[in-house]
Amino acid sequence: MSLEFNKIVEQVQKFGAMLDALDFDLGDRLSIAVERFYNPPPLEKIQERVELVQGPSVSGYRGAIPLEGENYEEISATFAPVPPPETAVIIAADGSQIYTSEQSPIHYYLINIGLFVYHHGVDRTPLQLTIPKLAYHKSEVHDPSGKIVGNRTVDARRTVREMQELGKLAWEMRGEINPLVALYDNHLLFGVSTDVVDHKKIMRAYRAAMVHLHDSGAILAGYVDNPTRSRVVVRMLYLLSLSDDEVLRADLSGGGDLEGLKDVHLFNAVLEPGERSAVMVQNSPRNLDYKRGEGGGPSYEIAFFYMKVSSGYRSSIVRVDIPMWVARNPNTVDQLHALLVEQCSMQGRNPYPYALTRADELAYVGGRDKSKLDEMIRLEARKKGIDPTNFSAKAWGKQLVRGDKRRFEMKK
């Protein structure tokens, strides 16, 4: 039976009443944050504070810290885009998957990677390719205890495949046209929880793929379109507002008097369309592991900057993750910034990199594709004399009632 809307109308109205009562007003927190942003303490003071929070007496600080040494950019600095390089290649990768199904008589999963190559400054038809991989061997679809691998494992493997394919293509195209930007549709500070099958192996493979990208000379960037959960810069502003004594006592995992404020609120207020923030890094154990852990190194610590992308109709705040091999070269950061601004102006009102939109389109495996693949697999099984139906009354019942229904509507 479909949802009885008459029974939910009242609940929706109560929900609306709750929205009225909610405090969406950031109050003076935004103005305090903006004030702190534009009036940071001197560099020496910031460095002292960073040393303090990275020392043994303070723990839990998960905020931003500025770049070290000659790469330091003042935290209140904003940068307008420079003209893009005359020519460049932008490779974008994205992935999609069909998860394993416990109900299915034949266990498999599919990972499909979409790659899109855009030639900036050269009139040339973009290159597109997809790399589907069907996993069906028991070593792939079952964990060591014989259970089917979960969705989180498939997701983690997909992430690694995305990075690996990006690395392979960047390697093949190295030296053709510079700069070569490898654009990845997510944050770069990838982590795998211990419940994921072969989590250590997956992390090693991910870092190896980053090394491959580094070796190919690519400008790797992780594009985070909607960083609404990110508060690293707000936490930093809170940290910088405290005295040394207060730092030792304060809960630095939150935003303190700026709690509730997010980085997107701050940068929406301080960035003009097209501008980027200073490059900073996030202080976290995971990032430290990228810098010092197995398979990592100083070049693989993840830095970031915020950008206000705009199509002229609409603008939004995005975060761009970059590895340190990119971050420590200001010219490279400028080129990436300029190319991203251009990419975001290419699809009408939607300020999003065109190359990523197309990579997503190439990777996407929809319901019809899944049905077709299921059919192909059933046919193959039948050829081998295996009955793939494995009748499940529950599954069949669901299919019957969830199928297309004849709908009666008013004639127009």
Add this chain to the structure above:
Amino acid sequence: MVSTQQEIVGRILRASTKGFTCGTSSRQVDTRHDFGAFVKVPIANDGDCCVIGLIYAVEIKDDQLVNELVMADSVNPNVLLDQRENRMVPVEIDVLNVGYGYRDTNGAVINGFHSLPPRPPMSLSDVELCSIYEVFMFTQRYDFFRTVINASDVPSDDLLAAALRYAAQAYPENQRYEFMVHCGQHLARLLANDLKRLSHVLALIRPA
């Protein structure tokens, strides 16, 4: 008979005995898809019998990304190339059935009947452009005019005029005028009770 890619107008998406719709990709669209062109396609389960029809609509489908790109101040040339060559924007071609015929030993569809075919073509059948010879043979008679004039949901006057101009090219140059005059005379008989319409159609087929 295997068709070469150059001859194929598209492949059948849906069909009835009255007409059919075939699809192709936008990068394939060229003079084969002209309004009023004569096309042929084998009917279901009979490779020798082909429907003959006239293209009366060519529709280029959109999607949400194309809609967004249209809103842009200018479209980047590489995006244009990508959209046209990579994204396979679907094109649908609507065809009105005006007759059918049988292939001769050379594969040409002749011996045509100016009436609706016994069966529609099957999905995914190759729709081909009629050869000059086939158009010449089919237009030796004018009975298909009535089918076009009476067709509903079709711009019948413009379609008939476009089809006749198209067919005239199948005739030797010194016979084209005579062919058009004969067509006009036949139209005058068919539309004798609708002089405004007759006048309009004659104006459409009048040589420039």
